[in-house]
Structure formats: C-alpha cells, structure tokens
Amino acid sequence: MLRRLPFAGSLNFRDIGGYPAGGGQTNWGAVYRSDSLHFMTDDDLPSFDALGVKAIYDLRRFDELAASPGPREHIHIEIANRPFDREAVTLLSTRRDGEQWLLGDYRFMLSKAASSFGDLFSRLADPQSRPAVIHCVSGKDRTGLAIALLLTSLGVHRETVLDDYELTNDYRGAPHVPEVIDKFAEFGIAREAAKGMLSAPRWTMATALDELDERHGGVDGYLLGACGMSRAALRALRAALVS
Numbered sequence: 001m002l003r004r005l006p007f008a009g010s011l012n013f014r015d016i017g018g019y020p021a022g023g024g025q026t027n028w029g030a031v032y033r034s035d036s037l038h039f040m041t042d043d044d045l046p047s048f049d050a051l052g053v054k055a056i057y058d059l060r061r062f063d064e065l066a067a068s069p070g071p072r073e074h075i076h077i078e079i080a081n082r083p084f085d086r087e088a089v090t091l092l093s094t095r096r097d098g099e100q101w102l103l104g105d106y107r108f109m110l111s112k113a114a115s116s117f118g119d120l121f122s123r124l125a126d127p128q129s130r131p132a133v134i135h136c137v138s139g140k141d142r143t144g145l146a147i148a149l150l151l152t153s154l155g156v157h158r159e160t161v162l163d164d165y166e167l168t169n170d171y172r173g174a175p176h177v178p179e180v181i182d183k184f185a186e187f188g189i190a191r192e193a194a195k196g197m198l199s200a201p202r203w204t205m206a207t208a209l210d211e212l213d214e215r216h217g218g219v220d221g222y223l224l225g226a227c228g229m230s231r232a233a234l235r236a237l238r239a240a241l242v243s
Contacts, residue, residue, distance in 0.1 A: 001028045004171055009039040012139040012171045021242045022155030030130050033147045035139035037070040055129040059136040077120050079142040082108040090188040098196020106208035118227030125236035140168045140200050152219045154242050168200040
C-alpha cells in the first residue's frame with residue numbers, strides 16, 4: 001500500500017494506515033492527512049474522487065478558507081493555533097528559535113483547541129464519515145498535531161507517531177519552501193528562524209506529547225477530559241480504525 005499518494009498538487013497527502021497499534025494495525029484507506037486540497041490540480045481530482053472520501057475536515061481559519069477554498073465540500077473544524085505576532089517573530093534569529101516557536105504553537109493548540117480535537121475525533125468514530133481527509137494548509141502543524149493525537153489514541157508507539165510527523169519534511173512541497181522563506185524574510189524574520197518554523201522537528205512534537213502526558217495522565221485523560229469525548233466515542237474510534 002502507498003503511504004504518500006502521488007498527487008501533483010497536494011504533495012503531503014498520506015494514508016495513516018499500516019502502523020502497528022493495539023495488537024493490530026491502523027486501517028488503510030480510512031483516514032488520510034494532507035496539505036490543503038486547494039493545491040490539487042484538475043488532473044488530481046478524478047484520482048481523489050476515486051478514493052470515495054465521505055468527509056473532508058478542514059482545520060484552517062476562516063480567512064484561509066476564504067482566500068483558498070477547496071475543490072470539494074468540507075466540514076470546517078478550526079484548530080485555533082498560535083497568533084502570528086509579527087513583532088515577536090522578528091526577534092527570532094536561529095533555526096532553533098524557529099523550532100521553539102513551533103513548540104509554543106503546539107502548546108497553544110493543546111490548550112485552546114481541545115474541544116475542536118474532541119469534535120474531530122468524535123466525528124471520525126461515525127462510519128458515515130469515513131474514509132476521511134484531515135488537512136490544514138501545509139499538513140504540518142494543525143494536521144500534524146491532530147494526527148499525532150489520533151495515532152497515539154489508537155495505541156501507535158510514540159516513536160512511530162514521531163516518524164509519521166517527520167515525514168512531512170520529505171513530502172511537504174519542498175520546491176516551494178524557498179518562496180515561503182522569502183515571504184517570511186519580507187516580514188523581518190531571519191531566514192534560519194524561518195527554516196525552523198517551516199520544518200517538522202521531531203523534538204518539538206515529542207516535547208508537546210510528553211507534556212500532555214504529564215499534565216493529563218496520557219492521551220485518554222486529555223480526550224475524555226479537556227476534549228470532551230465520551231468513552232463510547234473513543235471505543236468506537238479505536239474499533240473503526242484498528243484491526
């Protein structure tokens with residue numbers, strides 16, 4: 001089975017199936033993670049439609065949706081990420097500074113977007129919502145954190161979760177990264193810091209998940225507590241996505 005589906009436009013479109021989980025493995029063809037579907041070309045769409053996707057969960061902000069609407073009907077579940085403070089980011093100078101900014105973004109999402117994660121995962125438990133696609137803009141941060149939480153909730157080993165997160169470094173529109181770095185530089189952000197902000201550094205996601213474990217006693221405590229999921233929905237999610 002293919003991990004990354006070879007679309008010409010959405011370069012980070014991946015199947016999260018085939019990972020060892022809870023005595024079985026995550027199901028292929030059930031949940032896909034992606035960068036924004038508005039990147040898809042006209043030639044991509046027939047292949048996308050052939051996947052039989054029943055629900056597209058768009059995690060972007062309203063302004064992002066308005067500027068770049070997707071090609072197919074979607075369900076909007078905004079994941080509130082860290083506000084982009086232009087004055088603050090101009091103080092970043094090194095790649096590590098940029099990566100540290102990402103960690104702050106993940107901490108912010110875990111704190112402020114818990115109910116959105118709960119809504120997303122509860123919907124995924126419904127068989128009428130699968131196959132499903134989860135995406136934001138680059139498929140790296142909002143989608144990356146959502147998928148890391150999802151895989152962890154399914155019993156996927158932490159190192160495998162982090163491996164999946166890091167795959168974005170291989171797939172996410174590498175030819176376009178220099179253009180984005182140029183745009184960041186126009187805001188006054190140091191190029192090395194921009195490179196860190198645009199990467200998927202393993203340590204940032206690892207730290208965010210470790211802190212979640214410490215604060216909530218594990219992903220179950222987070223999902224059943226701050227996220228507001230029911231135990232029935234969490235059981236249904238696992239039954240649906242692992243076999």
